[in-house]
Amino acid sequence: xxxxxxxxxxxxxxxxxxxxxxRIESGVITGLVGNNGAGKTTLFRLLLDxxxxxxxxxxxxxxxxxxxxxxxxxxAAYLDETFLPGYLTxxxxxxxxxxxxRLSKTSVDEAxxxxxxxxxxxxxxxxxxxxxxxxxxxxxxxxxACLLRKPEVLILDEPFANLDPSSQLILVDMLRQLSADSGxxxxxxxxxxxxxxxxxxxxxxxxRGTIIKDIDTTADTLQALAEYFRTKLPASxxxxxxxxxxx
Amino acid sequence: MILTLLSHQWKAFxxxxxxxxxxxFRLLIGLVxxxxxxxxxxxxxxxxxxxxxxxxxxxxxxxxxxxxxYYFSIDLVVRFLFQxxxxxxxxxxxxxxxxxxxxxxFLDIRALFHFLNLLPILVFLPFIFTDIKAGFGVIPAAALAxxxxxxxxxxxxxxxxxxxxxxxxxxxxVAFVGANILLFFLPLRxxxxxxxxxxxxxxxxxxxFIFPPALVYLLNRRFLYNNLYFEELSGRDSYRQxxxxxxxxxxxxxxxxxxxxxxxxxxNRRPRIFLLTSLAVLAYSVMLSxxxxxxxxxxxxxxxxxxxxxxxxxxxxxxxxxxxQSGHFDGLHSSNIQTRDYIRSKWYVFTVIATGNCLICLxxxxxxxxxxxMLAAAWLYNLGCNIPVxxxxxxxxxxPVDLGKGLGFNYKGMTTANxxxxxxxxxxxxxxxxxxxxLFQHWVGVxxxxxxxxxxxxxxxxxxxxxxxxxxxxxxxxxxAFREK
Numbered sequence: 001x002x003x004x005x006x007x008x009x010x011x012x013x014x015x016x017x018x019x020x021x022x023r024i025e026s027g028v029i030t031g032l033v034g035n036n037g038a039g040k041t042t043l044f045r046l047l048l049d050x051x052x053x054x055x056x057x058x059x060x061x062x063x064x065x066x067x068x069x070x071x072x073x074x075x076a077a078y079l080d081e082t083f084l085p086g087y088l089t090x091x092x093x094x095x096x097x098x099x100x101x102r103l104s105k106t107s108v109d110e111a112x113x114x115x116x117x118x119x120x121x122x123x124x125x126x127x128x129x130x131x132x133x134x135x136x137x138x139x140x141x142x143x144x145a146c147l148l149r150k151p152e153v154l155i156l157d158e159p160f161a162n163l164d165p166s167s168q169l170i171l172v173d174m175l176r177q178l179s180a181d182s183g184x185x186x187x188x189x190x191x192x193x194x195x196x197x198x199x200x201x202x203x204x205x206x207x208r209g210t211i212i213k214d215i216d217t218t219a220d221t222l223q224a225l226a227e228y229f230r231t232k233l234p235a236s237x238x239x240x241x242x243x244x245x246x247x
Numbered sequence: 248m249i250l251t252l253l254s255h256q257w258k259a260f261x262x263x264x265x266x267x268x269x270x271x272f273r274l275l276i277g278l279v280x281x282x283x284x285x286x287x288x289x290x291x292x293x294x295x296x297x298x299x300x301x302x303x304x305x306x307x308x309x310x311x312x313x314x315x316x317y318y319f320s321i322d323l324v325v326r327f328l329f330q331x332x333x334x335x336x337x338x339x340x341x342x343x344x345x346x347x348x349x350x351x352x353f354l355d356i357r358a359l360f361h362f363l364n365l366l367p368i369l370v371f372l373p374f375i376f377t378d379i380k381a382g383f384g385v386i387p388a389a390a391l392a393x394x395x396x397x398x399x400x401x402x403x404x405x406x407x408x409x410x411x412x413x414x415x416x417x418x419x420x421v422a423f424v425g426a427n428i429l430l431f432f433l434p435l436r437x438x439x440x441x442x443x444x445x446x447x448x449x450x451x452x453x454x455x456f457i458f459p460p461a462l463v464y465l466l467n468r469r470f471l472y473n474n475l476y477f478e479e480l481s482g483r484d485s486y487r488q489x490x491x492x493x494x495x496x497x498x499x500x501x502x503x504x505x506x507x508x509x510x511x512x513x514x515n516r517r518p519r520i521f522l523l524t525s526l527a528v529l530a531y532s533v534m535l536s537x538x539x540x541x542x543x544x545x546x547x548x549x550x551x552x553x554x555x556x557x558x559x560x561x562x563x564x565x566x567x568x569x570x571x572q573s574g575h576f577d578g579l580h581s582s583n584i585q586t587r588d589y590i591r592s593k594w595y596v597f598t599v600i601a602t603g604n605c606l607i608c609l610x611x612x613x614x615x616x617x618x619x620x621m622l623a624a625a626w627l628y629n630l631g632c633n634i635p636v637x638x639x640x641x642x643x644x645x646x647p648v649d650l651g652k653g654l655g656f657n658y659k660g661m662t663t664a665n666x667x668x669x670x671x672x673x674x675x676x677x678x679x680x681x682x683x684x685x686l687f688q689h690w691v692g693v694x695x696x697x698x699x700x701x702x703x704x705x706x707x708x709x710x711x712x713x714x715x716x717x718x719x720x721x722x723x724x725x726x727x728a729f730r731e732k
Contacts, residue, residue, distance in 0.1 A: 045577075048577075048581040049580075049581070050577055050580065050581060050723075050726050051723055051726070051727065052723040069585050069586060072581065072582065072583045072584065072585070073583050075581070077581050079577065082574060082575055082576070082577050082578065082730065083575060083577055083578030083581070084575055084578060085507060085510075085511070085572075085574070085575045085578070085579075086574060086575070087510055087511055087514040087515055088507075088510060089489045091489045092489050092490070092491075092510070095491070096503060096506075096507065097582065099496070099503055100500060100503060100582060100583045100584060101583050129514065142578075
């Protein structure tokens with residue numbers, strides 16, 4: 001469970017995050033959408049204690065992330081490729097992550113075998129360091145290292161970006177499976193509103209550092225989100241995009 | 248165009264996270280540089296008086312001329328340590344409408360702004376245009392002055408070339424160190440005064456000095472021109488084998504982190520070059536402390552050698568304690584690693600580095616057995632005192648190090664500031680030694696260093712806790728700085 005109380009982050013007196021109260025329950029896949037600059041990544045960094053909160057607190061399973069370090073034992077996150085030591089091979093990184101979390105080599109191997117379609121021959125036994133992999137494959141390494149831990153709290157920043165279409169679909173299935181099996185709290189951000197509505201039980205819409213809409217996903221959600229983002233187009237009438245030829 | 252690029256550099260300097268935080272530090276460095284330049288000028292103006300004092304009754308011109316080449320061969324070493332490659336992220340400009348020629352020219356011009364280029368001019372030209380002019384006339388003096396300037400340019404571009412080449416092929420570094428050691432076995436003084444007097448008697452000979460710097464300059468240009476492609480140089484197809492350091496598991500998470508750092512050192516060019524540079528320092532110090540004309544070196548000097556040489560690896564590597572991992576710092580600090588374990592792993596890595604360094608130095612014991620107890624004291628001091636200091640200084644380092652990306656101009660994080668920083672870390676043991684050896688005698692000074700080390704070791708856990716606390720205090724600043732690359 002993720003809990004946020006009066007969390008504020010300001011840069012140069014300008015608030016970039018201002019969330020009064022938010023609870024993200026375990027067993028629910030929660031999606032975070034919003035245009036660039038809405039504060040999604042900053043929020044994730046606050047949740048992982050990578051930036052200092054100006055006010056308020058973020059709790060993972062009741063643990064204040066800025067006060068304790070125990071949350072690191074049950075939380076897995078992948079934000080971008082700067083989370084990966086580029087000079088390791090993917091295998092070394094998986095075993096390293098496994099050992100940090102007291103997983104045996106066998107259980108890491110089993111978890112990796114279960115992800116073999118996701119990897120699609122591009123990750124294991126390629127004889128490359130992570131830094132020499134493509135962006136998409138780097139993302140796969142980062143995501144897979146999170147999934148193999150079966151964490152109680154899972155945080156992924158734009159996991160679908162850079163992935164090829166097949167891998168995106170497999171990832172959706174894997175996250176659903178993980179949620180159904182272990183009932184953990186999953187928080188995923190994405191610019192792909194199709195995937196996010198397909199995957200998530202609940203969607204949070206972010207704008208200028210605050211959650212402006214909290215939606216339980218229904219059949220109409222995709223349409224509603226599409227409408228919202230259309231209104232965000234800079235100073236042009238809502239219909240202009242679909243009819244580019246008209247003045 | 249080049250002015251625009253220079254202005255970008257100026258902005259990059261002032262807007263980088265590191266400089267904003269440590270404006271006072273930069274000012275301090277500026278003051279130190281200014282001090283050196285002023286000292287240079289004063290030295291130049293009073294060179295005559297100084298030479299008279301040290302070489303009474305000798306012909307000053309001969310002494311001066313004999314000294315010139317010595318200066319320039321030491322200058323090479325100093326430049327190697329302190330002259331940075333001009334840092335310009337050329338990448339953003341490569342696709343702009345700027346010709347390669349302009350980019351290369353820019354890199355060349357940018358590099359010339361260096362105090363090591365100004366110093367010899369301040370020191371030597373006043374003497375040349377007073378004493379030498381009085382003795383030989385205006386034209387010979389001008390020819391000699393011209394030769395000095397050309398030698399400055401030669402050294403300047405030679406070091407840039409060697410540094411650039413050594414990024415791609417570390418053997419250049421080995422060759423450079425070897426050639427430099429050989430240089431000191433040559434009769435430099437005779438060669439120097441001989442060639443100077445040739446120039447003074449036949450000034451047109453100075454024209455010959457135009458060719459070496461011109462050649463190195465052109466080599467540099469060609470190298471830069473051909474290597475503005477980053478990716479071509481990084482794409483190597485060899486199979487990367489996974490490795491498993493099972494024996495490290497005994498130490499749990501700390502062992503894992505040590506294994507991680509071990510791979511970091513082995514698999515990245517930057518740390519490897521750092522270790523080679525440290526080997527160079529070792530080689531130089533052996534060279535400096537070899538017995539002169541059959542007389543053994545003084546014990547104080549030998550101890551100076553032992554301390555410097557045995558801490559070279561630690562200071563070079565530890566100066567970037569956390570920055571080495573800046574590329575994946577976010578990941579490291581959100582994974583299941585307790586911060587105290589992380590700091591402890593640094594202690595282990597540093598201990599291994601310092602001990603390995605001392606073991607290499609033990610070879611010197613074969614030359615001079617007096618070095619053995621001194622090295623033991625230095626080793627204790629490194630483990631007990633230098634490791635905490637280096638780790639603590641690490642928490643003040645906000646400059647990320649770029650390990651894997653763009654090999655071409657990858658000297659980011661390696662600034663002159665770090666050079667002074669290293670000197671600051673190196674000073675305290677000398678103060679301790681000098682105090683105790685002056686008060687009592689040499690071996691008491693050595694023992695004092697050893698005892699200081701043992702005391703440091705006794706407080707090891709306290710130091711680890713202290714650095715962990717300091718790290719927590721600055722954690723967000725470090726994380727933020729490392730994210731901005």
